[in-house]
Amino acid sequence: MCGIVGYVGRQQCADILVSALKKLEYRGYDSAGIAVHSNGKIKTVKAKGKIAEGLEAKLAKEGKPYGTCGIAHTRWATHGEPSDVNSHPIGNGRITIVHNGIIENYREIKEFLISKGYGFESETDTETVAKLLDYYYSGDPIDAIISALSDIEGAYALGIIFRDFPEKIYAVRKESPLIVGKGKGENFIASDMTAILEHTKEYYLLEQGEIAVLDGDSISFYNLHKGSIEKTICIADWDMDAAEKGGYEHFMLKEIHEQPSVIKTTINPRIKDGLPDLSECGITPEKLNSYKRIFVVACGTAMHAGVVGRYVIEKLARVPVSVEIASEFRYREPIVSEGDLVIVISQSGETADSLAAMRLAKQLGAETLAIVNVKGSSIAREADMLIYTHAGPEIAVASTKAYMVQIAVMYLLAFEMALAAGKIDETECRRLTSLLRETPEKIEKILENTEDAQYIAAQLLTADSLLYIGRGLDYALSMEGSLKLKELSYIHSESYAAGELKHGTISLITDNVPVIAVATQQNLFDKTISNIKEVKTRGAKVIIVCRESYVPDKDIADFKFGLPDDVEDLLMPMAAVVPLQLIAYYTSVLRGNDVDKPRNLAKSVTVE
Numbered sequence: 001m002c003g004i005v006g007y008v009g010r011q012q013c014a015d016i017l018v019s020a021l022k023k024l025e026y027r028g029y030d031s032a033g034i035a036v037h038s039n040g041k042i043k044t045v046k047a048k049g050k051i052a053e054g055l056e057a058k059l060a061k062e063g064k065p066y067g068t069c070g071i072a073h074t075r076w077a078t079h080g081e082p083s084d085v086n087s088h089p090i091g092n093g094r095i096t097i098v099h100n101g102i103i104e105n106y107r108e109i110k111e112f113l114i115s116k117g118y119g120f121e122s123e124t125d126t127e128t129v130a131k132l133l134d135y136y137y138s139g140d141p142i143d144a145i146i147s148a149l150s151d152i153e154g155a156y157a158l159g160i161i162f163r164d165f166p167e168k169i170y171a172v173r174k175e176s177p178l179i180v181g182k183g184k185g186e187n188f189i190a191s192d193m194t195a196i197l198e199h200t201k202e203y204y205l206l207e208q209g210e211i212a213v214l215d216g217d218s219i220s221f222y223n224l225h226k227g228s229i230e231k232t233i234c235i236a237d238w239d240m241d242a243a244e245k246g247g248y249e250h251f252m253l254k255e256i257h258e259q260p261s262v263i264k265t266t267i268n269p270r271i272k273d274g275l276p277d278l279s280e281c282g283i284t285p286e287k288l289n290s291y292k293r294i295f296v297v298a299c300g301t302a303m304h305a306g307v308v309g310r311y312v313i314e315k316l317a318r319v320p321v322s323v324e325i326a327s328e329f330r331y332r333e334p335i336v337s338e339g340d341l342v343i344v345i346s347q348s349g350e351t352a353d354s355l356a357a358m359r360l361a362k363q364l365g366a367e368t369l370a371i372v373n374v375k376g377s378s379i380a381r382e383a384d385m386l387i388y389t390h391a392g393p394e395i396a397v398a399s400t401k402a403y404m405v406q407i408a409v410m411y412l413l414a415f416e417m418a419l420a421a422g423k424i425d426e427t428e429c430r431r432l433t434s435l436l437r438e439t440p441e442k443i444e445k446i447l448e449n450t451e452d453a454q455y456i457a458a459q460l461l462t463a464d465s466l467l468y469i470g471r472g473l474d475y476a477l478s479m480e481g482s483l484k485l486k487e488l489s490y491i492h493s494e495s496y497a498a499g500e501l502k503h504g505t506i507s508l509i510t511d512n513v514p515v516i517a518v519a520t521q522q523n524l525f526d527k528t529i530s531n532i533k534e535v536k537t538r539g540a541k542v543i544i545v546c547r548e549s550y551v552p553d554k555d556i557a558d559f560k561f562g563l564p565d566d567v568e569d570l571l572m573p574m575a576a577v578v579p580l581q582l583i584a585y586y587t588s589v590l591r592g593n594d595v596d597k598p599r600n601l602a603k604s605v606t607v608e
């Protein structure tokens, strides 16, 4: 979704702003722009399209605005098509703003402002905020901001510059995230830390309704009554390398290869004396033992991590788990109450539907546990209990390493829960925990074999559609494999419970609808093989993902991706997801797609 950056300091800011915007490209956008205080005016340059072809080309043609204070934006269109005029920054020469989020009552505000003589150029909700600020402005920016915010309903992160205050940036947020970076003789605003990591690791988290005022030497914070606020500085533990490609062709490939190491960083600190210990996250065995029902609420890949979690928790701890799509959960009057645990999984911690679902669960009396990757994000801040995954910045839109550590955390949770409930004894818990610790090595081994994934990808390029099938945990995994393929390759695919195929979906099978069958669960293996035969005899090309030692006959599969034999069934999703990620990655590469930024997608979905 949209990205915001602002710089105020002693250096010429145009290049700094553009380079920071490039760090936010991963969020997804369709236009970009900058506005700089320049010789007593605010000079704005903005353009539809990618930064390189749009904004940078325009800057090269028109010249970069000269100045040391400016704001910048990447826009992911919501109100009004992607176009130069709808791009941000937006302003009228006196006040210019960048905005993330959605102003829900923008029509009323627009009508009011039109009645006051204002004209509008763009179709955006943002322009109403810029004009409303102008309406209220009579020399004091903070007064104008406070008055305007009292009229606005919706979600916003705003970066604002006033022509009369050429060395200052103003910022405020509600719902949409915004941080304030503290440098030496220079300060920043940004939607997320990756934009400014090369300049500073020190930052403040702007809370709801707080106003930040920055110049090169100082940062002040005010509440909406204009009272001054003291805030604690945070230090980012991500470094620059984490946000660079590090020699890989794409972030996604780098992130796939980082999986062994991020599993270790995520689980090792939570294992004490060979047993899971989540007490530093506010989770105790007593608490875990007190829940009668568990809901996992999330979106997309994070929701798929929840599906794996459901199988594992139910199998080991025997507590009922229901996995819910956040956008459905929040509007279907869910039956959730005190005594229930609602687990919200989110890489970004800012997904609007997941956040709203979590708030609803709290209102209904449930306890909430967030499994989140981005420190200080909204979901992390509002949950009752919190487990950070330590995947580092995930830049590719397609989630890989974040999914891996989300499921790793679900395993730890399931093991501890099962032990607390007396469903497994300490010896078994130690055994499982130790197997979990061994998964990074197994994944390393799988990653040595990218050729098979490339070969399989080459077979899929012209497919009309694909089916991913499996049973049990293999079905859970098929969902993620299918999502990865469609978001990256733009080939339609569906995941299906293998045993359910013959109840309708098998009619889709033709020789141009390949089937990727995941068959790692030994108790279900023969049944899955029977289902595979059903599609094979109807002409499907079959790719099987299974243990290395299994050698399929020609009447079962055309290609095989082999996984290490010594991975326990329960932990197989962590191994088997890797070939599915690689197959999706290479299919996208071979089709010439933009792997890290697939069309129409945004990394952090902050609107519902």
Ligand code: M6R
Residues within 6 Å of the ligand: 299, 300, 301, 302, 303, 345, 346, 347, 348, 349, 350, 351, 354, 397, 398, 399, 400, 484, 487, 603, 604, 605
């Ligand atoms: O930041 P979140 O984990 O809450 O994001 C949820 C989904 O938007 C996300 O997992 C999405 O499905 C992935 N980008 C798919 O690869």
